[in-house]
Amino acid sequence: MVAIRPLKSVWMDGALVPWDQARVHVLTHGLHYGYAVFEGIRSHGTAAGPAIFRLPEHIDRFLSSAKIYRMKIPYSREELIRACCDLVKDNGLLDSYIRPIAFSGYGEMGLDPTRSAVQVAIIQWSWGAYLGESNAQAGVRAIVSSWVRVDSRSLPPQAKCAANYANGGLAKMEATSAGYDEAILLNSAGMVSEGPGENIFRVKNDIVSTPPASSGILRGITRDTVIQFVADEGLIFRRSDFTREEMFTADEMLFTGTAAGITPIREVDGRPIGTGKYPITARLQKRYDDAIHGRSKEYGHWLTVVR
Ligand SMILES: Cc1ncc(COP(=O)(O)O)c(C=O)c1O
Known part of the structure; x- marks a missing residue:
């Protein structure tokens, strides 16, 4: 810490x-x-x-x-x-x-x-890479939490309210106390929702997907940024639910968030993801790094420069 x-x-x-x-x-x-x-x-x-x-x-x-x-x-x-x-x-x-x-x-x-x-x-x-500097490149080890993501019938997940983070905190502690880096929460329908402080993406056969807003997520601004990057990379994007086992069979999995940036997930529930290489994630990371540091004209409108 x-x-x-x-x-x-x-x-x-x-x-x-x-x-x-x-x-x-x-x-x-x-x-x-x-x-x-x-x-x-x-x-x-x-x-x-x-x-x-x-x-x-x-x-x-x-x-x-x-x-x-x-x-x-x-x-x-x-x-x-x-x-x-x-x-x-x-x-x-x-x-x-x-x-x-x-x-x-x-x-x-x-x-x-x-x-x-x-x-x-x-x-x-001052806050460095939320999931660790080395994990930002090598990827994190995640587990599916036994805690279910808050449901909009009990607490609105789209409001970034402190109360929601008691749910995320339980999942995070469950993961870290078992020796993992991060948790993945399923929603009350059993589909993948998000991490305690990150959205989640899956890559399979060059198709990039992320759960829809109705899956109990916070509508992440990095998620929205990555959706734009996927289009700009000429890749196919789907806003679609996926199951726990569809993570195990993915080519790449990644977390996105302001604190976490774009972080590959190298393992879910003890299953290594893909080949251990993240070519699409790396392309998205490069675009993100260029955008946030003002090196890309294309995304210059996303920056408020403080003079
Ligand atoms: C629960 C949750 N999901 C997703 C995100 C990612 O959102 P953003 O990309 O806007 O930081 C965050 C971080 O704010 C979060 O707390």
Whole structure:
């Protein structure tokens, strides 16, 4: 585990405040009942300075998550975009993870979150490859979890709400305590859904597929990026469910996510995937690396350069 290194400032409730002053009371409502929606965004160094990848899309998903939970965020889309840029500028960090979070604050206790004012913070820190630097190339070892992915009849998976991550956390601990790198969750219909913090793709006979939104996933922004890359590579893409055993017989499997990037999966439930080589994943990784570092004109519109 790598400890978080404090930076200069945090954006909190409308202003930049010194890192150590970004605090909340222990009776913060969201801390007790899981009422928090958040985002995970990355900035990278480019020739033009730090650039935030697909920032408007992340802020739109943030606002959608809040809407699902009837949470009224007291800042506009434009104010939140500007706040992320101000924070990156103030901290002067090129490669970073950016976490906007909105939560029911200190007010009343009890299950109705609308009785507490909504607080919003944006935190930035340095975070390397989520699934490990060497695994990003060599691939991770994954197992199918005994925990079932939250179902939209109980918790909306398309809202990036803190409560959902108790489900993902159980799956993650199950995998890591058994010596694996990551978990894969099935949905209540028994089909593959996603990882605890990543979407999942399968490659078979040069056809790339990923489960549809109805499979209980978060609609990942990296997933959407990869779907575009697949089209640009001239490959066939299908948004389709697949079964546990269809992972075992895949040519390639991969995770996608802002934290995890594009990471090959080299083993599922003790079965090695394909030949151990990931030519299509490598092509997608190369496009992604070029896009996030501003080396590709084609995807320049996805970058918000912080000047
Ligand atoms: C449950 C879950 N699925 C998928 C993803 C991937 O989403 P994105 O590519 O937008 O980071 C994440 C990460 O935010 C996640 O937490």
